[in-house]
Amino acid sequence: MIEPPSFHAIAAMVVTVAMFFGFARSRLSTEIVSLLTIAVIAVFLYFFPLxxxxxxxxxSLAFSxxxxxxxxxxxxxxxxxxGLVVTGALEPAAxxxxxxxxxxLQIGLLVSLVAAMLLSMAVNDTxxxxxxxxxxVSLAARGALPASKTLIPLNAAVLIGGMATTIGTSTNILVxxxxxxxxxxEMSVFHFTPIVLFAAAIALPYLWLVMPRLLKDNRIEETRESRRFQARLRVSEDGPLTGESLADILPRLGKDVRVHNPPVGKLHPQQRLLISGTQEGIESAMRLLRGEVAPDWVLSKIKRQADARGDDVIVVEMAVTADSRLIGRTLPSSGIADLYGVAVLGVHRPDRWTGGQKEQTDHSDTDLRFAEGDVLMVTGLRAELEEFARGDSLLMLEGMRELPRRSKAVLAAVIMGGxxxxxxxxxxxxxxxxxxxxxxxxxxxxVKFDRVGRALSAKVIVLVAASIAVGQIIDASGAAAWLGMVLASGMxxxxxxxxxxxxxxxxTVLTNFASNATAATVGTPIAFSIATQLGLxxxxLVLAVLFGCNLCYATPxxxxxxxxxxxxxxxxxxxxxxxxxxxxLLMVTTLSVLLVLTYRL
Known part of the structure; x- marks a missing residue:
């Protein structure tokens, strides 16, 4: 006869269900539900200690x-x-x-899911x-599938792959x-790999074709149309443009960049192409085609100063005001690079480059005279950019963005790899x-100390803290052990x-509401006990526990x-x-059938 659960075990299960209900209803934010859960546990255990x-x-338990x-x-x-993002270390793979x-798009997602599964078999899934x-995330910003439609399937693929070997996850090693x-x-590294690979092949169509359709597009739509800038892209000596025809190059630029007054014949070094595009489009064209839209000497100077000071190179948009000295001047005659050490990458004129719908192509960037309302895309260091804005009466607009510190890309990749x-x-x-x-x-x-806040998510931090507190009270109150005894008695x-x-x-239920370690610690002895009682x-049964500990897809x-x-x-x-x-449900059904067939139960 199984004794009823203790008062604390009942309370722990009630708190867990209440937290799950609060998350599922989404009436309150994740942060509020998490903090309320921690507060309830702290107050309850203070007045009713274990x-x-x-x-x-x-x-201590509640806030641990x-x-x-x-x-x-x-x-x-x-x-x-x-660190990988801000240094551009992942650009080649991206x-x-x-x-x-x-x-x-579909083939790209399929290849990514399969690669994630295979990689996580040998490397820890985290x-x-x-x-x-x-x-x-970078691919989503460049026009691929939204991150909200790919990250959950990708995470599931990683978790399934990690389940396939004894070293795939720390939970596997623990079980x-x-x-x-x-x-x-003792089990070998690939002792149960065929079972998981077979189950993965059955689950893959769901991850690939169904799961993305169940997820919303959570991208925030721009409330205004992106500005399009006019720029001159110079053909470099050793870049991929030299000797190519423009027709071969255009597919590489994408829909966001247009070439005006296209030249005839093969391109040659130092030739300049008149292009227009958004800030991201022009930067992408510079990166892919290894061309420049500003003089080499000023770009090299900016890079040297950034390395010497340890500062970031910034791209910012600036509007020409009514009392700016630039009005009526052309870019070469303005002396911007000599005076301030910054580079103008492109010029936006509202009545000229409005989304490509109203264009004039009979002017070059050398004879275009600045006018009030023009928007300049400028790159440089923060101090020089601020001096330029003050000295020439420019208004710095929103959208300041740091360029990747590519000089540290290899270093960041080595650190991550290590x-x-x-x-x-x-x-x-x-x-x-x-x-x-x-x-x-x-x-x-x-990564700079003053930029750490951009890397961390407050939602994730309080959610992790709440889940740890719930997992500990489920274990310490005896709720997990009681549930295990009930399960064994009914089989x-x-x-x-x-x-x-x-x-x-x-x-699986235990791991989705408590933790993998708790599920492994409680579940493995229960599996042995059930096997002994039923003569199996x-x-x-141990593999059923191991697989269940990895089926953690249903809650964050x-x-x-x-x-x-x-x-x-x-x-x-x-x-x-x-x-x-x-x-x-798909994985539990598939893996159970495979275990029965493999062990001829």
Whole structure:
């Protein structure tokens, strides 16, 4: 006869269900629900302490998430991801995937999902997602699929791949270690890989074709049309433009850039192309075609000064006011580069370059005289840009943006690679590798201390802290152990296939509401107990626990990678439920059948 749960166990289950209900309804923000959960746990344990504890111990449990290694690890990983973005270290990979997505969006997504699965089989899934996350955010900004439609499928692919080997996740290692302590023979790295690969092949169509359609496009639409700038792109000596015809080049530029008064024949060094496009379009054309829209000497000077000072190179838009000395002058006669050390990359004139609809192409940028209302796209260091704006009576507009510090791109990639390798081979725990990588990002200048806030998400921080507190009270109150006993007592009359499915589903629910470690710690002994009572081999039941611990798709609090993508994809709690629950049911059914067939139960 199973005794009823304790008062604290009942309270822990009520708090967990209430938090889940609050997240699912979305009446309150994720941050508010998370903070309320922490507050309720703190107040409850102060007035009703757990056995053999003091009231203040409850406060420590409730707020321990803010200092927990999992939260620190997630923050460190987000900082390292920021370092890859601001240095442009992921540009080569992003460009390859961008070309694939431009060729075919669906094929690009399929290749990405398969690559993520295979990569996470050998490398811990958290570093894999950290590596891929900024690439897909960058792709979304360049016109590929929205990040909100790709990040949840990508995360699921990473988690499925990590489930395929004993080293794929730290949870796998924990389950295998506990099982060995209980008497199960040691499993090889690829002991259960065929089972997972078969299940992955069945789940892949859902990730690829169905899951993106269940997710909304969370991109924030621009409320105004982007300004289009006129610029002159110079053909460099060793760039890909030399010797090419313009017809061969145009597909590389994309729809955002147009070429006016196109030259006839092959292009030659130092030739200049009159182009128009948005700020992002012109910068993309400069990067892809390795051409410049400003004199080399001033761009080189800006780069040297940035390296010497440790400052960022900035691109900003400035409007010409009525009392500016530039009115009536041309760009060469203005002496902007000589006087201020900044470079004008392009000029926008409202009555000339309005989205490409009203164009005049009979003027060049050399004889265009500045007029009131013109908007200049200018690059340089912050101090020089501010001096230019003051000295020539210009109005700095919104949209100031830092250019990637590409001189540190290789360094940032090496730091990230070192963190991934040392964590994946088990040389250091992921927390130590991530923290060491974040420190190196700061020390080397890949990420600046005053920009850390841009890398971190307040929503993720309080959500992680709340989930840790809930996981700890579920474990400490005995709620998890009581649920396990109830599960074991009701299985005596079930067929082996249903026993496997029930164990896997129980652990899956536990891991989605508490933590992988709690599910592994509680579930593995329960699996051995059930196998002994029912006369079943323990290995398939242990694998049911291992697989269930990895089926953490249904809530953002289930695993740290779920939280990493939450801010970038602008996801709500309901997005995880809507897409994750069908995937959980599909994987539980498939894996249970495969275990029954493999072990001939």
């Amino acid at each position: 056995p053999d504890t003091k009231p203040t111990d409850g406060l 998430g803010f200092g927990h290694y999992a939260l620190i690890t997630i923050c460190a990983l987000m900082i390292m991801g920021r 460009q390859i995937l961008e070309r694939l997505f431009k060729w075919n 570093p894999v997602l950290v590596l891929l996350l900024p690439i897909f 295998v270690s506990i099982a060995m302590d209980l008497g199960l023979p 963190a991934i390798v040392t964590a994946s081979i088990g040389l250091f725990p992921i927390a130590i590798s991530a923290l060491a990588g974040a420190i190196l990002m700061f020390v080397t200048g890949c 005596s009359s079930l067929a082996p296939a249903f026993v496997l499915a029930a164990v896997m589903l129980f652990v 081999p323990p290995e398939p 609090i289930a695993y740290q990678t779920n939280m990493l993508i939450m801010g970038e994809g602008s996801y709500e709690f309901s997005d995880y439920i809507r897409t994750g629950v069908p995937l959980v």
